[in-house]
Amino acid sequence: MFPKNTWYVACAAHDIDTKPLGRKICNESIVFYRDDNGQVAAVEDFCPHRGAPLSLGYVCKGKLVCGYHGLEMGRDGKTIAMPGQRVQGFPAIKSYPVQERYGFIWVWTGDAERADPALIPHMEWYDNPEWAYGGGLYHVKADYRLMIDNLMDLTHETYVHATSIGQPEIDETPCKTVVNGDEVVTSRFMENIPAPPFWRAALRAKGLADDVPVDRWQICRFTPPSHVMIEVGVAHAGHGGYDAPAEHKVYSVVVDFITPETDTSMWYHWGMARKFNPQDTALTDQIREGQGKIFGEDLEMLERQQANLSAFPERKLLKLNIDAGGVQARRVIDRLISTEQAPQV
Numbered sequence: 001m002f003p004k005n006t007w008y009v010a011c012a013a014h015d016i017d018t019k020p021l022g023r024k025i026c027n028e029s030i031v032f033y034r035d036d037n038g039q040v041a042a043v044e045d046f047c048p049h050r051g052a053p054l055s056l057g058y059v060c061k062g063k064l065v066c067g068y069h070g071l072e073m074g075r076d077g078k079t080i081a082m083p084g085q086r087v088q089g090f091p092a093i094k095s096y097p098v099q100e101r102y103g104f105i106w107v108w109t110g111d112a113e114r115a116d117p118a119l120i121p122h123m124e125w126y127d128n129p130e131w132a133y134g135g136g137l138y139h140v141k142a143d144y145r146l147m148i149d150n151l152m153d154l155t156h157e158t159y160v161h162a163t164s165i166g167q168p169e170i171d172e173t174p175c176k177t178v179v180n181g182d183e184v185v186t187s188r189f190m191e192n193i194p195a196p197p198f199w200r201a202a203l204r205a206k207g208l209a210d211d212v213p214v215d216r217w218q219i220c221r222f223t224p225p226s227h228v229m230i231e232v233g234v235a236h237a238g239h240g241g242y243d244a245p246a247e248h249k250v251y252s253v254v255v256d257f258i259t260p261e262t263d264t265s266m267w268y269h270w271g272m273a274r275k276f277n278p279q280d281t282a283l284t285d286q287i288r289e290g291q292g293k294i295f296g297e298d299l300e301m302l303e304r305q306q307a308n309l310s311a312f313p314e315r316k317l318l319k320l321n322i323d324a325g326g327v328q329a330r331r332v333i334d335r336l337i338s339t340e341q342a343p344q345v
C-alpha cells in the first residue's frame with residue numbers, strides 16, 4: 001500500500017538519454033523517455049495496438065516508437081501515427097506528470113490534476129559549491145516500508161554494519177522521536193566516544209585527527225511519501241557536537257529516496273551529500289563505494305525479513321522504543337492512504 005498522489009523519484013536524470021527506460025512504480029508499468037526538447041515524458045508501458053511494452057521500442061526525433069509494429073506514441077498518451085493506419089480512433093494510454101529536478105526524475109503516480117511541482121522537496125545540496133553528492137540505486141525485494149523502518153532505527157548499525165559505522169554506543173544511547181505534522185524525526189546524540197572506521201576516514205580526509213574522542217549525531221527525518229534524510233557526522237569532543245564550528249567536524253546528509261515498485265519490492269535510491277572537501281571527487285567516489293557496501297549489508301536482511309513476513313503474514317510483531325521512528329512514519333503513510341481513499345465530497 002502506498003500513497004499515489006505524490007512525487008516519487010523514478011530514476012536518476014542520467015538514466016534517460018537516447019533510449020526509453022521502463023520501470024514499474026507503485027504497481028504501474030511506466031516508460032520514460034526524452035522528447036526532442038530533451039524534456040522527460042512518462043506514459044504507460046503498454047502499446048495500444050497489441051500491448052507490447054513501449055520500453056522495448058526506441059526514440060526517433062523525440063517520438064516514442066513501439067518496437068513491434070512502429071506505432072508512434074505522443075507524450076500525452078495519444079497515438080501520433082502508425083505505418084499504413086489511421087490512428088484517430090486509437091484509445092489513449094495513461095500519461096504521467098513528470099519533472100526533472102536535483103539530478104533525478106520525479107513522477108506523480110496519482111491524479112494528474114493534483115500534480116504540483118512545488119510539492120517536490122527542496123534539496124539544499126544540489127548544484128551548491130559547498131556540497132558534494134554521490135549515490136546509487138539498489139533494487140530490493142522487500143516492502144518499501146521495511147526500508148523506512150531500517151533507516152528510522154539506526155541501532156541496527158551496531159550489528160549489521162559492525163565494521164564501518166556500527167559501535168556499541170549507538171545501542172547504549174537512547175533516541176528521541178518527535179512528530180511534526182507529516183514529518184517524523186528520530187535523533188540520537190552520543191558524546192565523547194571513539195569514531196567508527198567510516199568517520200575516522202572522513203576526519204582524516206578533512207585533515208582532522210581521527211584518534212581522539214568525538215561527539216556523534218544521527219538525526220533521521222522522514223517526510224512523505226518515503227524520503228528519509230539523515231543528518232550524520234562527528235565533531236572532536238567538546239566543541240559543541242552537532243553545533244560545533246565547521247573546522248571541528250565532518251557533516252553529511254544521507255539521502256534516501258525509497259520508491260515502491262510493487263507491494264513487496266522497491267527502488268532504493270541512496271546517496272550522501274557532504275559538506276566537507278566538496279571539490280574532492282576521489283573522496284566522493286570513495287564514499288560512494290563505502291556507502292554502497294554498507295547499504296548492501298542491509299539488503300539481505302530486508303529481503304529475508306520480507307520472505308519471513310510473506311510466509312507468516314498473520315504473525316504479530318513487537319513495537320519497541322527503538323521502533324518509534326518507523327512506527328510513526330507508517331502512521332503518516334496510513335493516514336495519507338486513507339485520505340486518498342476516502343470518498344471525495
Ligand code: FES
Binds near residue numbers: 067069071
Ligand atoms: S504492439 Fe505496438 S505497434 Fe503493434
Ligand SMILES: [Fe+2]
Binds near residue numbers: 157295
Ligand atoms: Fe543499514
